[in-house]
Amino acid sequence: MSLANPTALLWALLVLPVVVFYVLKIRLKRVPVSTVIFWRQIFDEKKPRSLWQRLRHLVSLLCQVVLLGLLVAALAEPFFAGEATTARRVVLVIDNSASMNAADGGESRLARAKAEARQVVRGLRYRDEMAVVAAGAQPRVACGLTGHQKTLRAAVEGIEPTDGPTKLADALALARRLAADTAGGADCRIVVVSDGCAEDAAALAAGEGVRFVAVGAKVANVAITRFQVRRSTIDPIGYEILAEVTNLADEPTGDFRLAVALNGNTVDVKPLKLGPNGRWGEVLESTTADGGLLTATLVVKGEKGDEPYPDALAADNTAVAVLPKREPTPVHLHSPGGNLFLQKVLEANPLVRLTTSKELPKEYPAGAVKVFHREVPAKLPPGPVLVVDPTGGCDLWTPGEKIPSPVVTQQDKDSPLMAHVRLDNVLLPDARRLNFTPAAGKPLVLAGAATGDPLFALIDRPEGKVAVLTVNLDLGDLPFRTAFPILAMNTLGVFTGGEGELREALPTGATAEVSLPVSAAGVSEYLLRAPDGSTRKLPAGGVKTTLGPFDRCGVWAVVPNAPGAAPVEEFAVNLMNKAESDLRPPDGLPAVATAAETGLVGGLSGRPVWWYLAGLAGLFVAVEWYLYQRRWIS
């Protein structure tokens, strides 16, 4: 046995005053009494034990000396050589994923997991070390290896609930890396406290050196498993909602409803009743030019109206999606002779603010998409330009002879301009060959004839994109085809920068990339605002950065670091994870019911030697206190 703090033995000198005080005896308080007749009767009753009474004071002195000796020995921190070699390293992995928020027994699973974790921490032996890892959306080390139980308990308590998926595999890999740093000979263990609601939980729990403590029971849950919105491809102000609701239980649900609202205004309500493990999915359509926040909520009929669906997990009973707003687009149509098809197809678009001219204007509406029919200026104006059936040349091309057989034989299906457009074998009469100038660069052929000549091309110049379609609208049947308005809408969509298109709702745990703009107002700092209102600083503007993983459901926003500033970007984040929503532990999970069964919850054993010495000293304090109370110094 060795001493960690041998200088503490100097405290043993305190035995001298103890003995001196014993020898001298402290002057007692003098109390006058009129007679000792009664007191004598009281104290003389103990005569048979007078020997013990005489010895009791001596025993008291011995008690004090032994007490001092024990305390000094405890301060010297003795330890056995074997303690260092038998030290254990424990990595405690606590699942704080979305399913751990389920309240299936009054308190949440995470609260119970923390209680079990505290048991494991309490079972830590002297010289053992423990680390705490949170296995949420992004596994992280909540506390590095330490033997300080207070720090470990604080780390356990500091693990926040998240709506993220269980990243058990990553967390175990992290735990193994921590354990791998162990000095030779130490016993390494990984204790996972989780509900097992993860796809690979059973396999991971069976891993070597892993003790799995299961929390949570089998609970029914109904979840919104899919919720996405996108703008309609055929209706400029229309949008489509994809919703899916799943009953993750072995019994049927009661009657409930899925209520969809846009900015708080009801869009649709679907009455639902699902069988065991049943699933309902549907595409809902609606129209609005205004964007906003779409919210889907599972509700039941309450006494005074709709009430939230009462199942164990609330996070998947609500889903959100961001519907982009569609701004009106100014379009200027220049057609010397006029073309009813072209004009009507542009007017049919409710987002288009159309102006027309028969003579080439000197100025165009600000930010307008310029559409030239037949006549084109010598130099195309800056900004997006659509040219239909050009008869003359410009700075980007010169017209050639007519193409002999202007049938579309090739089409760029990947281009957003050609999305949902089928022009195969469509005749485009009077199509002319275009001889592109060097200023046009290398145009992208969107539709071409059999001769290889472009019939519909896209020129990407620095001043703006130019799309040119060589077809005489009055001769062919293109204006009568559904492809024509779609083509016009796609072109306008591409020209307006794609705004108002699909902005995918992300599942929790996902990341997103965003380019932070350099604000003209001089604001260069941006914040990522979580659904609960908390913010986090992002890198300075003008850089592309990765956000996430998002660990809470709701709308995350990138906002300039200025009061009252509007969000630059918004992300809808939903749980949308069947493994997390399914609150039934997987079969074959090799789990133990409580932390006590892991073998790490200790009782009195495993304490340091000084702890026992201090405890023994406490015992002697009690004995001395008893003697002090009973002592009669005669």
Add this chain to the structure above:
Amino acid sequence: MALFGSDFLKKLEYLSLVSKRVFRGSLMAQRRTVQLGSGIEFADHREYTPGDDFRYIDWNLCARHDELLLKRFQEEEDLHVYFLVDCSRSMAFGAPPKFDFARQVAAALAYIALADLDRVAVTAFANDIAADFPLTRGKGRILSLLKFFEGLSAQGADTNLERVATGFVHRDQRRGLVVVVGDLYDPNGFERGLDILRHRKYEPHVVQVYDRYEKDPPDMLGDVEMWDVESGSSRKVTVTEKNLRQYRRLFDEFQDRVQGYCTRYSLGCTRTSTEVAFDELILRMMRQAGAVR
């Protein structure tokens, strides 16, 4: 403030006015002096024996029955009241000291007795008789008596009532009422002293005085050096709550023992704390005896 100041004397006067034959009434016990002698109240007859005074022969009976019978009369004589006042050191205990209280009570009773034309004597004692005030009579002697009381001091070792009573009864004096004023803390027991008085035809009346702190001692818990003011000895003890409970029980038992003894032998008994004013105590005693005018 003097022990027997003007206020004290006023109270004495008041007490003497409101009292009526305290000592011949039923205050101390129902008793009557049966000395026969030359009084005026006829008692009985007895046969004439030579040498008797002819003047007391009942000549009417002689004429009627031809028999010489002598008339006997109940002699009226002064009642002797003896005060045995404990002046041991234990009487100096308390606030106010029990000794002061005892002297005031004894003085008051003596004054009332003198006012009734009884004869009064005072004996101060501790382990033995310490001082005497001889038999006296008449209210005019009260100042001398008070001076005697004032001259007393708490002294002596352990109280020994038996020795005091033995010395007291061996004096050549008439029997009478013996008022014992003290705390009765006799290590050998107060009973033996009182027994001697009873056996010698004295009529003891006990006035037991105690201090409230004797009944319920404060600040005694823990290690203390207990100093006996009577014997001067001390002992180091650790007083626990249990010890205090035992003490209170023993003290109450002692009180009950005093009362029980007096009840058993039909002795007058008054137990009082020094918290009670002496005049209130005297009035209470007189009311109990029906001796208040």
